[in-house]
Amino acid sequence: MIDPWSSAIVDYEKLIEQFGIKPFSDLLDDVENPPNLMKRGIIFGHRDYGRIVKAMREKTEFAVVTGMMPSGKMHIGHKMIVDQLIWYQKQGADIYIPIADMESYSARNIEFNESRELAITEYLTNYIALGLDFNKKNINVYLQSENKLVQNLAYMLGRKVNLNEMKAIYGFTGSTNISHLYVPLIQVADILHPQLEEFGGPKPTVVPVGPDQDPHIRLTRDIAERFKNRFKFIAPSSTYHRFITGLTGDKMSSSKPKTAIFLSDSPEIAAKKVKSAKTGGRESLEDQRHHGGIPEECVVYEMLLYHLVNSDKELKEMYHNCKEGNVMCGECKNHASEMMMKFFEQLSKRRQVAEHEARKILSNNVR
């Protein structure tokens, strides 16, 4: 079967089978005006997303929680999270954005004040430039180190989680440092704290993550259950998205600059990087004209799919032109590169004014 939305790079089917994640396609039809990320199967799985669909349909309160860990530069793969937030904002969600400075400290040895600065100049600036509206009500941004409520909740929850369990989930050993061992509880509290009385009590909550984060989601859901009597927590829902592939064909990663298009790249650099990306082309032009290209293995096609082509019709055409050998990689790359250039021209312009606003957000949020 030909599927313009599929990817050959990671076996997402297997993740679904092994860990009890449900295919997103099962409830896609229930979502009103789903975003491209859902329609195109980039968001491929979920847990208990039904209660989010219901909340959206019935216009009742629900929350979205998605943290940012300030530890380097944002790349174009990170745009996926912001796109989801923008969509959820339109659906009336309460949005919670923890800035994981405590995690940055234990995982990367980045000091709190450095994290704060990085969150402003890099992360929040990009979130604003990408179109998330921080002037709307019900959008909560905070530094973990500044949030007493979250810290105290983490500590309270820790009473019903033992060392064996943490070792099994995170692979901790005797040489693991105590901050590193403790910080997952902060993240659990990030996810559950919108359900505290202070924030209006229990409500459906969704956490959009990559599948590598699922063990953490499972722990959070287990802990929610253990404290059900006390806090009346509703087990948080989650969605799982595919990773964006790096320019080299490996995972895109900020720590490997050759794999990534950074949101702070100039339009020229971004465009140039598209041209350098690994494609699903054949060994020779002749071969490709005969057999067609392999968009499922093409980084450029993924960029079109995830970010650059809004119209499904247009994308399908491009997919078939590739598959049927009508359009070769050179032409396609030129086209994609132009689109990327335009996208980055707009982004760069917006970034210039966004930083000032980003700084205000955190100074308003000191607790």
Add this chain to the structure above:
Amino acid sequence: MIDPWSSAIVDYEKLIEQFGIKPFSDLLDDVENPPNLMKRGIIFGHRDYGRIVKAMREKTEFAVVTGMMPSGKMHIGHKMIVDQLIWYQKQGADIYIPIADMESYSARNIEFNESRELAITEYLTNYIALGLDFNKKNINVYLQSENKLVQNLAYMLGRKVNLNEMKAIYGFTGSTNISHLYVPLIQVADILHPQLEEFGGPKPTVVPVGPDQDPHIRLTRDIAERFKNRFKFIAPSSTYHRFITGLTGDKMSSSKPKTAIFLSDSPEIAAKKVKSAKTGGRESLEDQRHHGGIPEECVVYEMLLYHLVNSDKELKEMYHNCKEGNVMCGECKNHASEMMMKFFEQLSKRRQVAEHEARKILSNNVR
């Protein structure tokens, strides 16, 4: 050798030999106007107390940190800590009193708001009634759960402590819960935070503890060393005091009411409890007239030594009258019981007005 200050109940000499605690007697002569607890060997050991002596002599800044864990009722043994604080307050120390509500939660399942109330109605009320002056400058009382600075410092310090180390010190196992495992770091931060810039930077700090707390002091000193470059910490000093013996001859403990005289007891009850206490008397009066009593094994004598008799001369007389068989247990108990009654009459009266003041202390200290 006859020593009116000695105790046969715990082998404190052994503690000194095994763990590198230094005998307090070595520097007693350097302390100006030492309190009875020091003169009488109840404070029997120390680590690095020399730098506290120096700070007191040179009138430079130093701090005392001693927490309270709100988990029940205060007994007369706890008075020892308050007596030390009163003395240190006179010596010009900065006083820090963390209320260990986080510890109470993980160790005793006491909620934060319950801890707060217990700290007010029981602990702070007694501290005030016993004579500690909370209206002076440089006395800092706080709830651990309310102190962001202490919580963040704990987390920062945890980066250089690993799981093996915590297991070795505290005997943690796989079934230990994560809050319980984490809370020692909060206590380490309680001790070290007076040395942060926010509180005037590095300074000698003393922590008066029972010898059972020494592993914790050693960990704190080790961690201070590991963060020396960053915070310029001076390793905290400590003093070690003997425990007060319970009425039954075992350790006095709030959780075993038969062993304890509670500070909230009425004067009549307190006086009666003295009369019921185990003494160092012989099997028969004749025997005792002949051989004398054994004050080293006498709970009543310990009360005189620790709390009831201020004059050394008077105490020595009582000691010798016992040793020489001049005064029998009945007479001695009557005398001690009267003194206890007087002490409790005054304390009860003061407690009545103290609670209102205690409540104000914590409401002023919300951060």
